[in-house]
Amino acid sequence: MVPCNPTRRTLLASALAPLAARLDGQSGPSRIERWGLFELTLRGPRDGNPFVDVHFSAEFRYQHRSIPIDGFYDGDGVYRIRFSPDIEGEWSYITRSSRPELDGKQGTLSCTAPSASNHGPVSVRNSWEFAYADGAPYLPFGTTCYAWTHQPDALQQQTIETLRQAPFNKMRMCIFPKWYEYNRDEPRLFPFPRTAAGINDYTRFIPEFFRNLETRIAQLRSLAIEADLILFHPYDHWGYALMPPDADERYLRYVVARLGAFRNVWWSVANEWDLVKGKQPSDWDRYFRILQESDPYSRLRSIHHSVVMYDHAKPWVTHLSVQGDEFSKTAEWRAVFRKPVIFDECKYEGNIPKRWGDISPQELTRRFWLGTASGAFVGHGETYLNPHDILWWSKGGLLHGQSPRRIAFLRAIMEAAPRGLAPVAGAYYSCIAKAGEYYLYYLDYHQPALADFNLPADAHFEADIIDPWEMTAVTAPGTYSGRFQLKLPGKPMLAVRFRKA
Amino acid sequence: MVPCNPTRRTLLASALAPLAARLDGQSGPSRIERWGLFELTLRGPRDGNPFVDVHFSAEFRYQHRSIPIDGFYDGDGVYRIRFSPDIEGEWSYITRSSRPELDGKQGTLSCTAPSASNHGPVSVRNSWEFAYADGAPYLPFGTTCYAWTHQPDALQQQTIETLRQAPFNKMRMCIFPKWYEYNRDEPRLFPFPRTAAGINDYTRFIPEFFRNLETRIAQLRSLAIEADLILFHPYDHWGYALMPPDADERYLRYVVARLGAFRNVWWSVANEWDLVKGKQPSDWDRYFRILQESDPYSRLRSIHHSVVMYDHAKPWVTHLSVQGDEFSKTAEWRAVFRKPVIFDECKYEGNIPKRWGDISPQELTRRFWLGTASGAFVGHGETYLNPHDILWWSKGGLLHGQSPRRIAFLRAIMEAAPRGLAPVAGAYYSCIAKAGEYYLYYLDYHQPALADFNLPADAHFEADIIDPWEMTAVTAPGTYSGRFQLKLPGKPMLAVRFRKA
DSSP states (O other): OOOOOHHHHHHHHHHHTTTEEOOSSOSSOEEEETTOEEEEEEEOOOSSOHHHHOOEEEEEEETTEEEEEEEEEOSTTEEEEEEOOOSSEEEEEEEEESSGGGSSOEEEEEEEOOOTTOOOOEEEETTTEEEETTSOEEOOOEEEOTTGGGSOHHHHHHHHHHHHHSSOSEEEEESSOOOBTTBOOOOSOOSSOBOTTOOBOTTOOOHHHHHHHHHHHHHHHHTTOEEEEEEEOSOOSSSGGGOOHHHHHHHHHHHHHHHTTSTTEEEEEESSGGGOTTOOHHHHHHHHHHHHHHOTTOOOEEOBOSSSOOOTTSTTOOSEEEESOOGGGHHHHHHHHOSOEEEEESOOEEOSSSTTSOBOHHHHHHHHHHHHHTTOEEOOOEEOOOTTOOOHHHHOOOOOOSHHHHHHHHHHHHHHSOSOOEEOTTOSSEEEEETTTEEEEEOTTBOOSEEEEEOOTTSOEEEEEEETTTTEEEEOSSOBOSEEEEEOOSOSSOEEEEEEO | OOOOOHHHHHHHHHHHTTTEEOOSSOSSOEEEETTOEEEEEEEOOOSSOHHHHOOEEEEEEETTEEEEEEEEEOSTTEEEEEEOOOSSEEEEEEEEESSGGGSSOEEEEEEEOOOTTOOOOEEEETTTEEEETTSOEEOOOEEEOTTGGGSOHHHHHHHHHHHHHSSOSEEEEESSOOOBTTBOOOOSOOSSOBOTTOOBOTTOOOHHHHHHHHHHHHHHHHTTOEEEEEEEOSOOSSSGGGOOHHHHHHHHHHHHHHHTTSTTEEEEEESSGGGOTTOOHHHHHHHHHHHHHHOTTOOOEEOBOSSSOOOTTSTTOOSEEEESOOGGGHHHHHHHHOSOEEEEESOOEEOSSSTTSOBOHHHHHHHHHHHHHTTOEEOOOEEOOOTTOOOHHHHOOOOOOSHHHHHHHHHHHHHHSOSOOEEOTTOSSEEEEETTTEEEEEOTTBOOSEEEEEOOTTSOEEEEEEETTTTEEEEOSSOBOSEEEEEOOSOSSOEEEEEEO
16 A cells, blocks of 8 residues: 555545545554545556556455445556445455555455534435435435536636535536537546547546546535536537447446545436437446446436436436426326436526526526425526626526525425425325325415315314515414315415424 | 387397397388398297297398398297398398298398498408408407306496406307306396296297397497307206207207307307217217308307317317417417417416416416417406406406406507418427518517527518516617527516517
8 A cells, every 4th residue: 555646635635535534554444434435545557558457446345245346547656446335333445456566455444423414325215205324304406517617716616605605405517528508618627638639538537637526526515415427418529428338438437436435426327318419228228237337336327308208217217307397297207217306407597598598587486396396306507698608507606596595495495394295196286295294385376365275184284375486484373174265365476385283 | 021029129129239220111121231230020920839830031142142041039929030241232032931921021131331340250361360351350369258148237237348448359158157166146047948946948948038148249249349159068057068959959050040140259169068078079060060051151160178179170160269278289280270279268367266267467468478479369367256256257247357458468469460470480489470571479487688589681670579567568779680689688578579670
């Protein structure tokens, strides 16, 4: 075990501290908190092309359990293995490599209790909901900054500062840079070496590109934001959307080895898979299978479409990542796929001359409520014209819109709700409920002055009249039971919540 | 020719004057304006059941043209024939009857030029548009008062007074009374004699019921409002929805004979045909065929549905009378059926505890614009809670809502537009246009600060930014041509109109 180059490590350490253990040759066992990130760094060969020539992995053991973990080459003769232990106690490891200097290295790590803000990774619980590994509920209220990690450092940092005040706990973001309207800047860093003539060497990675990405993922983690990493997308002019199959696979395995140990990583196999010309449906299946095989943590896996929905019944899809506003299909999708449904893209609040990027804050707020009351989760994006073309939806920066405050209000309401909410079939207005306990109706453009409800007759409920735009919730006098009519303000776009008294 | 009972005639005369000619035994030819209503009144047998026993018709002749017209029995030994001539000049007639006292009566009428407000009946022109017989365009901006003619006289009169100030030029209304929520009053008049035990005699009609209806149709005509008469509907508790087939046919033929000569009559075969339990699809076909056979004027014919759309490809359907808000299907329906599309029911402005009757005025205004910009016509209704259960949508009375003013604004815009507008396939926002001349976009919930347009490069267009809710239209500076971006206020729910400069 050889200490790695301290200069390089500084950047990473600042990103990963305090949760990544550094092995600087100390003799005792490393201490790492549960779901934290343990990193083993070794020096090894620099000759040839270590990215493809050297096989390097480790076996992590806890009692009789053994977990194989792939390592990765980080350039300059530095090899790393990252591991996120999921159980407290004493772990040991031993490395395996095709090169003797990296083979058979052993060590131990002591996995301690997680710190207060560490709830572990998110996974699917109870078919339609997510939860952290410690059992804490996780309700995705995501946003989208596709290319924020490809912007100048100061802008990336501004994005983080904005997120610190924002209501979002998931970020949709591309690993590859993006080439699209409002996105015509060449990034400072590329994932692969590239000649001046634009020829990529897909057999090598540029570690600095990935180090920056990891810094940002770690910052998101510190803000309790899940990083929904988009692995492929069509908005490319460098070649990444159409790499040879072996390059695709090497890329996926490298990404999993480098990033998979971050507990806040999700895999979004594509943004708009059906718009990537030249790939076959079987290619997308193959990417999922590579993730399944290579990811020891089974991080969440989804695939996002433009027009043609991928077959979400396939077993490697953990949840639906939908584009559109067909919230009324949520109940059917929940029933058919038995997976959580996230409308990750339902158009963006903004004013650009694009109908996907010019909806009003009222309309986006409405969509969040409509989706939520349909039993789905909804994602945010923002596209206001900017003199420097810094639009949140791609580059991050500042938020200018009026919907985030309302999304925060909705998030607080939903986090205060019981778990196990399900859409109520045949409800008169969109409704999710936990039978006998909690009912949340969203009335959309309806404005009844009196509304009929039918709650269980054997319980009493308090009624709150919620104004999603004004962000008020007013408790109506009395309690309610069975069939009754509730007086309402006769104003559209309200919600009504009933909670067992 | 025998003068009819003057007492009875007074009511009718007041309704039909000045357009109906009265034949009081005068010797010279009657004068009747084109598309007016000529009425021939004869005294005949009262014995037996004249409604079924006596056949009575006339042949109206203009040069070599001959039009058979059915008469009807109006009670008390009075028989009438109504005729609306469609060409100016000298007409003659001769009656035919199974009874000698009604047979072979001859006379003449002189058809004169129509008065200024008389544009003739409405029919379909140019596949997707309506026009009056004199060529004047007719753009339906209808409303709905299903049961207004079954209300007390004062309320019926109030409805007429309200309509005088309202923007509507079509009224959806039931011939039969209605039994439904907010409609649990027994009408003063029934169409058929009825025993205290509720047994109807479908072989006889109650003329007074129909005289009231005709009074109201004539009043609508004087307000330039088309009477879209609903012949059958499911909201019945008297038996009219499930009469025997021979009663259905007798009813239809009686209605056509009595009402068909009013130039503002349209036939709506059903409100929500698919909710009438006990009728077969073939029954509805048969009703259409009876109308086709018996109506010498071929008044407009439609059928309105709840969930299951009738096959509008059938040749007897003149236009689509749609329930719903699938405005985006308009282009397809226009292409498939090649008939005008009216969204006669797209939910009502109101606040009752029904989701079909509680939409906001903003939403109904939006629907009018969205439907219009999709190439359809849209209908109004209003359902505000009322201490006396007088809801406009069924009983008429007063309008309380905020959408009618906005509908008037839209109507003025559309009446100022050229004819031949068609939905623009693939337009970025909903758009109807007359290519090279006129373009009307509705931006719905979009709020672009800049919007891209692509107009013909060989012409210059003025741009008006229209706010449908504020009812303003502001002309942007300059003219526009080819591809360009237009600055907009960055506010949702606006429209943009381009007119050739």
